[in-house]
Amino acid sequence: MRFDDMTEAIGNTPLVRIDPAVHGLRQIDLYAKMELLNPFGSLKDRAALQMVRPLLAGAAERGDTVVELSSGNTAKALAMIAGMHGVPFKSVTNRMKVPEIKDLLLLLGAEIDELPGQAECLDPTDTEDPLSRMHRTLSANGSGYVHTDQYFNEQNVEAHLHGTGPEIVKDLDGRAPDFFFACVGTAGSSTGVARALRQHDPDVRVVGLVAAKSDFIPGIRTIDEVHEVGLFDPGVYDTVDTITSDDAVDGLLTLVRRCGTPAGPTGGGAFQGAVRHLRALDPTLTSRKTAVFIVCDRVESYLSYLRERRPALFGRPPRRNDTRDLAADEIAAAPTVDVEEAARWPGLIVDLRNPHAYQALHIDGSINIVDELFAEMLHGGLPFGRRQPVLLVCPVGEKSARYAALLTRMGHPAVRSLAGGIIAWRDAGARLVRD
Amino acid sequence: MTDSRPLPLTPRIEPDTQSVLAEEALLRQLVDGLGSPLNVVLPDALAANVEAFRAVYRHHRLRGRIYFAHKANRSAALLRRLAAAEVAVDVASLEELQHALGAGFTPDRIIATGPKNREFLWLAARTGVIVSADSPDELDELAALGRAPVRVMVRLSGFVSPGVQMISRRSRFGVPSEQLTEALDRVEKHAGRLELVGIAYHLDTIGIPEKAIALEGCLTALDECRRRGLPVWSIDIGGGFGVNYLADGEQWERWTSELARAVLGHRPPLTWNEHGYGLRNEAGTLRGALGLYPAFRPVSGAGYLDQLLSTVAPAQRRPLGELLLDSMADLDIEPGRALLDQCGLVLARVLEVRSEGPDTLVRLEANARDVSLEEHGVLMDPVLIPHRSDEPTEVFLLGNLCLESDLITRRRVTLPARPRPGDLLAFVNTAGYFMDFSASRALHQPIARKVAVHRAGERWSWCLDEHYWPVPEREEAA
Ligand SMILES: Cc1ncc(COP(=O)(O)O)c(C=O)c1O
Numbered sequence A: 001m002r003f004d005d006m007t008e009a010i011g012n013t014p015l016v017r018i019d020p021a022v023h024g025l026r027q028i029d030l031y032a033k034m035e036l037l038n039p040f041g042s043l044k045d046r047a048a049l050q051m052v053r054p055l056l057a058g059a060a061e062r063g064d065t066v067v068e069l070s071s072g073n074t075a076k077a078l079a080m081i082a083g084m085h086g087v088p089f090k091s092v093t094n095r096m097k098v099p100e101i102k103d104l105l106l107l108l109g110a111e112i113d114e115l116p117g118q119a120e121c122l123d124p125t126d127t128e129d130p131l132s133r134m135h136r137t138l139s140a141n142g143s144g145y146v147h148t149d150q151y152f153n154e155q156n157v158e159a160h161l162h163g164t165g166p167e168i169v170k171d172l173d174g175r176a177p178d179f180f181f182a183c184v185g186t187a188g189s190s191t192g193v194a195r196a197l198r199q200h201d202p203d204v205r206v207v208g209l210v211a212a213k214s215d216f217i218p219g220i221r222t223i224d225e226v227h228e229v230g231l232f233d234p235g236v237y238d239t240v241d242t243i244t245s246d247d248a249v250d251g252l253l254t255l256v257r258r259c260g261t262p263a264g265p266t267g268g269g270a271f272q273g274a275v276r277h278l279r280a281l282d283p284t285l286t287s288r289k290t291a292v293f294i295v296c297d298r299v300e301s302y303l304s305y306l307r308e309r310r311p312a313l314f315g316r317p318p319r320r321n322d323t324r325d326l327a328a329d330e331i332a333a334a335p336t337v338d339v340e341e342a343a344r345w346p347g348l349i350v351d352l353r354n355p356h357a358y359q360a361l362h363i364d365g366s367i368n369i370v371d372e373l374f375a376e377m378l379h380g381g382l383p384f385g386r387r388q389p390v391l392l393v394c395p396v397g398e399k400s401a402r403y404a405a406l407l408t409r410m411g412h413p414a415v416r417s418l419a420g421g422i423i424a425w426r427d428a429g430a431r432l433v434r435d
Numbered sequence B: 001m002t003d004s005r006p007l008p009l010t011p012r013i014e015p016d017t018q019s020v021l022a023e024e025a026l027l028r029q030l031v032d033g034l035g036s037p038l039n040v041v042l043p044d045a046l047a048a049n050v051e052a053f054r055a056v057y058r059h060h061r062l063r064g065r066i067y068f069a070h071k072a073n074r075s076a077a078l079l080r081r082l083a084a085a086e087v088a089v090d091v092a093s094l095e096e097l098q099h100a101l102g103a104g105f106t107p108d109r110i111i112a113t114g115p116k117n118r119e120f121l122w123l124a125a126r127t128g129v130i131v132s133a134d135s136p137d138e139l140d141e142l143a144a145l146g147r148a149p150v151r152v153m154v155r156l157s158g159f160v161s162p163g164v165q166m167i168s169r170r171s172r173f174g175v176p177s178e179q180l181t182e183a184l185d186r187v188e189k190h191a192g193r194l195e196l197v198g199i200a201y202h203l204d205t206i207g208i209p210e211k212a213i214a215l216e217g218c219l220t221a222l223d224e225c226r227r228r229g230l231p232v233w234s235i236d237i238g239g240g241f242g243v244n245y246l247a248d249g250e251q252w253e254r255w256t257s258e259l260a261r262a263v264l265g266h267r268p269p270l271t272w273n274e275h276g277y278g279l280r281n282e283a284g285t286l287r288g289a290l291g292l293y294p295a296f297r298p299v300s301g302a303g304y305l306d307q308l309l310s311t312v313a314p315a316q317r318r319p320l321g322e323l324l325l326d327s328m329a330d331l332d333i334e335p336g337r338a339l340l341d342q343c344g345l346v347l348a349r350v351l352e353v354r355s356e357g358p359d360t361l362v363r364l365e366a367n368a369r370d371v372s373l374e375e376h377g378v379l380m381d382p383v384l385i386p387h388r389s390d391e392p393t394e395v396f397l398l399g400n401l402c403l404e405s406d407l408i409t410r411r412r413v414t415l416p417a418r419p420r421p422g423d424l425l426a427f428v429n430t431a432g433y434f435m436d437f438s439a440s441r442a443l444h445q446p447i448a449r450k451v452a453v454h455r456a457g458e459r460w461s462w463c464l465d466e467h468y469w470p471v472p473e474r475e476e477a478a
C-alpha cells in the first residue's frame, strides 16, 4: 500500500468476527466494523474528509478558518486534514468533558471555544441559546469561517452511504447483515450505513443506541438530545435503545480484554447494546443470522473518563513512605514549633505551597517544594541528611504536620512543622517577603 | 407511546416548612386577616443553610465571610435573624444599606455591590462599609467622598482562560480583567483615601468551569496586588450557588422529555398556547434551548461551593480551595437564593375554578408578579390547603390582573385534588427572589403583607415581618 497522503488511508476498515465464546449467542454471528483503525483514530475521519474536501481550496485562498461544533473525533480529524492544507481549525463546544481530548486538540493546533453554562438568574427575554447565536455568526458571509455543520450536512451521511455501508456488504459476500447496531451522535454513520444496507435488503433491522438521559457517554447523544440533531430521522431506526455509561465501560472492557480490540466507550456501548438486544432474540431463532456493530474509536483518549467511573481498574501497588499510611495518633504527635521559635529556625525551611503563592509572599530564606512534588520525592527516601534540621510550612499547618510525621517515621530526628502554618505566621505579624 | 399519566413536579419540602403547612387553621386565619397573597418567612430555617456553608469552609480549612445577598428578599425578619447569626450582608442599593444598618449589621459586616448612585456611595463611605467597586471611576468618586480611608474591593469580569477559550456571556458589571492594572493604578493614586482589601467577581452562570477560570483569575490579580506591595487578603466570589427545588429528579426528567415531545407534536401540549419554554420545532428538529432553571439540582448551595473549591484550576492544575489557602486568601461569598432555601412561602386564595374543554382553570387572588416562579423559570407544583388527595387534577393557574399574560403557571400543575374556591395554594420555597422581587401595585392591588413564623414550643406563632426581632426570650422569674 503506497499513498500520497494520509487521507487516502481513510476507510476500508476490516470487519472482524467476535468470538462466540465471548458473546454467548448461539444462532448469531456478530461482527465488529473496526472504524478505530482509521488514520486519525475514528469513524469520523470519513465524514470529516467528505464534508471539508470541497471547502478547503476556497478556505485556503480566503484565509478562512474551518469551524465545527464537535466534542472530539470530528474535531480531531478536521484539525489534521485542515492542517495538511495550512488552514486553521476551531472547535466550538460545550460537550468536551474529557480533558485528554482537549489537550490532544490543542496539540494538533486546533483552537477551542467553550460555550457558557446556563444563567443562574434566568433572562426570560433571551430565547436564543448560545449555540443558535453561534450558528448564525458562522454562516454569515465574510465571517472568516467555513462551517462543516456536521449535524445538518448531508455529506456526513453520504460518507457512510458510499463508504462504510458498502464495505460491510462486500465483506459479508454481498449480503446485508440481519441486524445493524450503531451509536448515534450526529446520526451520520447510522443513517448512511442503514440506507446502504437497505438498498440490498429492506428487512435489515437497524438499532440506534443513545445514552440514557442525564448520563454521559462521550461522542453520542442522550435520548432527548437526538431530537436536536438535523440529520436524525426516527424513521431510520427500527428501535432506539438506551445504553448507560456503565454498559459502555463493561463492553469496552470486554473488547479490550477479550477481543484484542482497543475500543473507546461507544464501541463498548455498541457491543453491549448489541449483545443485550440479540440475547433476547437468540433463543427464538431457527436459522443463522448475522449482526454488525461499529467500533467508532480507540480507548486511549478516555483514561480519565474511565478512571472517574472505575477507579478500581487503576489500583496501583501501594507505595512506600506515603502520608496516607500514617495513623491519626502519629500525625497528632508530629513535632511542631510556634511562630516565635520558627522565626529563629537555624536550618532549612521548606514551603509546601504552590509556586505562585510562594513567589507572591514567603518566609525569608525558605525554599519552595510544592507538596505533590515533595510526596514524590519521599517515595524515594529521605531527600536531606539526618543532621539537617528541617522546618515544614504549609497554609494552616495540617499538611506540614503530616509530612513531619512521615519524615519522623522515616528516621529524621530534627523535622518540625510550623503550627498554624503560614497563616498563623502572617496573623502574628511576622515578616513575609517576595524576591 | 403517549404518556398520559399526570406529570407532577413535586417541590422539595423540608420538615420545618412541612410543619408550617400542617398548621392549616393558622394559615387560613392569616390569609383571612391579612389578605391574599400573603408572604410567610421562616427565619428559623436560615441557621441550617448558614451552617452548611460554614461546614464547607471548615472542610477546606478556609476563612472568610458569608455575605447574604439582601436583594433576594426584602424581609426584615430574615435580615435581623442573619445579623444575629454573625453572618454579613451584601447590599445593592441605598435603601438596602439603610435597612442593613437598622437591622443590626455593623459596617464591618456590610459590603456594597452592584451599580450605585452617589447617595449610596456617600452613605457607604460615611459609615465605613466595604465597597465592591464596579469601575475605575467609582474608585475616584469614593476617594472624593470619604473621611477615613474607604475599604474597597475591585470587581473584575471578562476573565480569560489558557488554552481552551471560554465564551462567557457578556456582563454589564465589573472591571474587564485586562484593565486590572488601570484599576490598581487608581487605588494607588488614592493611597490614604482608599484601602484595597480584596478582589471580587460575580458571574451569572451555573457553570463551574467559568467560575473556576474567574477564581483563578482573581488569584492572579491577588499576586499582582502583592507584587505592588498592596496587602490584600480576600477574594469575593459573589453568589449563584443555586437551590434544588424538586424532590424527585425523575419527575423533572420525565417532564422535560415530555415537553420536548409536545413541542415536536408527538404528544398533546403540556402548556398554555403550546408555549415551548424556549424550545421550538423547526421541520421536525428540536431547536432553541430550554429556558428554565434546572429545578432538580442535587449539587447546589453549599454543595456547589464545595464542588467549586474542589475543582482543579485550569492553569495551575491544583484544586482551587488549596490555591486559596496557599495564597493565605480569605474566601468571601455572597449567596442570596441559596441562603434562603426553605425559608419562606407564598399563600394565595383560590377565587374560581372552571372547566374549559379538557382544561381546568383556577383563578387565584394573586398574580404572576406576586409569585414570580414563571418569570424566573422555576417550575414546582403548589401545595393544596386544606390537604385532600382524592382526585389528582392538572390545572392552569391564572392571576388577578387584566392581562392575557398574567398566568401564574404557563404549564399544567398537578394538585392532589380538584381545588375549590376558598382553598389556599402554598407556593413553597419562594423566599429567594420569587416573593417580593417583582411584586407591583398594578391595578391598585395591594402588595402582599409579610409575616414571620417561628416556633413557640410545639406550635408555630407569628408576627408581622417588621415586628420580628430575634431577641432571646426573657428568663421567667421562678
Ligand atoms: C466516539 C463516538 N462514537 C460514536 C459517534 C457517532 O457517530 P455519528 O456522529 O455518525 O452518529 C461519534 C460521533 O461523534 C463519536 O465521536
Ligand SMILES: Cc1ncc(COP(=O)(O)O)c(C=O)c1O
Binding pocket: A120, A121, B069, B072, B090, B113, B114, B202, B238, B239, B240, B241, B242, B334, B335, B336, B337, B338
Ligand atoms: C454581585 C452579586 N452578588 C450576589 C448575588 C446573589 O446571587 P444568588 O442569589 O444567585 O446567590 C447577585 C445576584 O444578582 C449579585 O449580583
